[in-house]
Amino acid sequence: MLRHPAFLAAVFLYAALWAYEAWSEGPGGRYPVLQDEDRYTQIPLLLPAAGALIATNFAATRMHRHGAEPLCGVLALPLWRRTSAHLVAALPPAAVGAVLTAARIAYEASAPTAVGSPSPVELATGPLVVLAAGCAGVTLARFTPSATAGPFAALLLGALVLAGALGVRGMKWVGPVGVESEFAAPRPTDLMHRPALTHLAYLAAVTGVLVLLALVRAGARTLPTRAALVLLAVTAVVVGAVQYRPLPDDLVARRADAEKHPGDRQRCRAADQVTFCAFPEFLGRTKDWQQVTDGILGKVPADERTGPYAVRQRLFFGGDREGVVGAPPLEAWARDDTRHDTAGAVTVGTEWGTDDVGGGEMLAFAVRFADRAVAGPRREDEPVADMLCRARAVTVLWLAAQATPQTADALRSLNRRSVGGIALTTLDSAQALSVNDPEVQVVLDLLDRPATEVGDRLEASWPALSDDRTSTAQAARLLGVSAPADAEQGSEGTSCAAR
Template identity: 35%
Template sequence: MTAALARVETWRLLRHPFVLVGLVLSCWLLWREITANRPVLHFLDLATPTALMPLAGAALVAANLATLRARRDHAEDLYATMPGRPVPRVAAHLAALLPVALVAVALVAAGVAWAASDPYAVGTPSLLELAAGPVVVLLAGTLGVALGRLVPVPVAGPLALVGWLLVSMVVFAIGPAIGPGVLWFSALVPDFRPDAPPSGVVLARPAGWHLVYLLALAAGLAALTVARVGARRSGLGGFAVALAVVLAAGVAQAGAAPGSAAGDARVATAEAALRQNCQAHESVTYCAYPGFEVRVPLWRDVVRRVRDRVPAAAASAPLRVVQQAQHWDAASSGATGRLPSNGPEDPVVVPVSWPAGDTAGFERLRLGIAVAQRSLALPALGTAGREGCRPAAGGGVALWLAAVADPGAAAALRADLKDLRDAGPGLLYVNSSHSSLSDFTWGRAEGEQAVLLLDRPEAEVRGLVADHWALLAAPAGTLAQAATALSLPAPAC
């Protein structure tokens, strides 16, 4: 009887409009996450539970409505005349959640397989982290069934969903300020680092204990529901066991979370093994974390575009391009910020994450500007480090070099300049996705000059740059002098 009911409830749940809409939204969120950046698979797995939240919310409400169906249809008295207790019907509603969780598993597997097919994908996903998303879907559906029996009113499911979303929003908003152990008692535990870690081990997340914690929560809710409808002894016994597992797993995950002693020890051990692999191409040395060497061609393409347009002496000067992860928490990473740096002779730093699609132009622009800054020996602080209208002479040319041969970078430069125009005078751009003393800071004066150069034939500008390179790279040169040499209007700053 239970198996037949489970088949019927499964079919009804899978084609419920809420579940179908939730599935579509989850597919869209996962697609956005995969296409936003070149995949780092050991960081992508952390995003799957969040992407599955629409499906989880839909499972909660749909399962709650299915459990309340007999009450809505005024069929409770009819069911009371039938042999057997309500336990088989509750078991059928709970069993119907398993195929929904399997749909979530299939969605995650398809998304990771698609991401892994990217030629620049790196890393290895954690199966434990990937499993958390489908288990959250199962937990949400179980909560819906439990509410249908424990609080049999139509608004209980939607209110529970709203409450869950509010708690998740609070976790996302103030997560870094919460103690490392407390955070893990939430169903969703995002990672708040601004850049993807170079290795999944460095995350030091207690994903295994958290998975046990979520499964025990779902089992406890199911057991409590079964106890409520008649199977009191077995239900309460199962609830007691599940509660003990929840407490044990909760304590274990809190003790192993990043920021704790155990988490810090694992992170320190893992980071000690992250020795970068370096490879030389002409006069440029590229250093990447193990496994990330496949992304060196992305950096080489940007570097080549810039150095092909500068004089031979500058193009042959030694340059280092170094990959560096930035972590938000010193205690959980062992290192914060970027490599120590204080001038144009420092290595060019690229982040672990690398954008894809339209947003890639902004990262290529920033890398190109950093390379041009080293070629021109520009001071680390552009307009911000000068008095009045005396920014470095080569500032506009540096922006032009980064954008002239890259349509995406050129579009990014024009977009940044538009922001500067809209904001009025005084706003400066730091040329990096991370802050560093070696970043070239540029403002509207440099941006306007670069756009004017982009609107002219490249061959003409290259000739002028070559003729006046000494001025553009001179420490005492000014942007006004560069404007005269390049036949541009005097800068307004």
């Protein structure tokens, strides 16, 4: 099985895809969350699973395809025992799947930016899928000797996964793996809801059904074998149905509490003027946050730093409620911050990275922190701003973008995907902080100039540049760049026009 061209080609494709992913993200673009990465190991293993299915099917039908099946009639070994040997031959591909899974999760865990911990159950699912696919190839051979049956079955395997990924009703856990939304933010392990252990039991039962079905079809029709087949079939149906249980009430309560009162579950560490608070599994991510905050505060004049500052990680489940995105519980967050002595803490989510989603969250956090550094702590009776205006917008956005090379790249990427300015949401909620296009263009021009030169100009004209009454054109002149011709028209029809 390990030398079969179908399996070798599948493993080669697996390795090629992995190499491409590693090359495209680069050594500095990895921010893995291991409780998510464990299930991400399953999808690539569908390639070796398909290869194992085709290989075992071709091996089990080889005698028929070569016209040598009549010669088997003189063998003392009955067909069901030969079928057992083919089933055992599905174990080495599964072992290769286990090695690939271990190598992949070890690679992700080796990143200095890795946080969280993987689930052994999730890691065991992928190799079991490879084993089940190999057994399916043998079972299929006992029903039809057609050489096209294996490839068609591999396509069916992919169709099941695709149907679950597209959200076809009732299909998510019928197939070999349960695919989650790529845009869902990572969560602490105790707030996740994946019936991983139940699904593993379901796959084991299905694998047992395939094994016994092949043996019964091959002639092993003893009463114990048939009884075991019926028992495992019933088990697969029952366990498969259990996978679709609704969210437990205690999990709903824990999520609500973690959303409104994150401080009760978090640990904090202080670094210079900033206190970083995060859920225990994400505490290592505070080092990445600190690179951004240090880059921002380093360009703020020393006598204008209104610290101490605080950063708190938060969760928002509002987008999960019937697909309607709501507003974050800002008042509950403010009370929670006050209770934990981190009043005015800047919100940061669990998403982080250099891709479009993670980069957007990285830039959104940088802008929120830069706004806090420029404007100072918000008064309790002060409304939450939905837009940055004029000179203050230029100052805040430049401080955020120049903080790290990653935040600068995130701004350029977001600008290419936006029209008329950019909008930075708070944890994918209905609340967003917007910056008009003229201010964005000024900041993009500033990013092409030496940061020290811009920083010196910013320090020299800080009172004017931190005031949103100073025009965008004036801010551009003070910082040494040209403003767009329609700079003052960018505020028309927005909340900036009233300021």
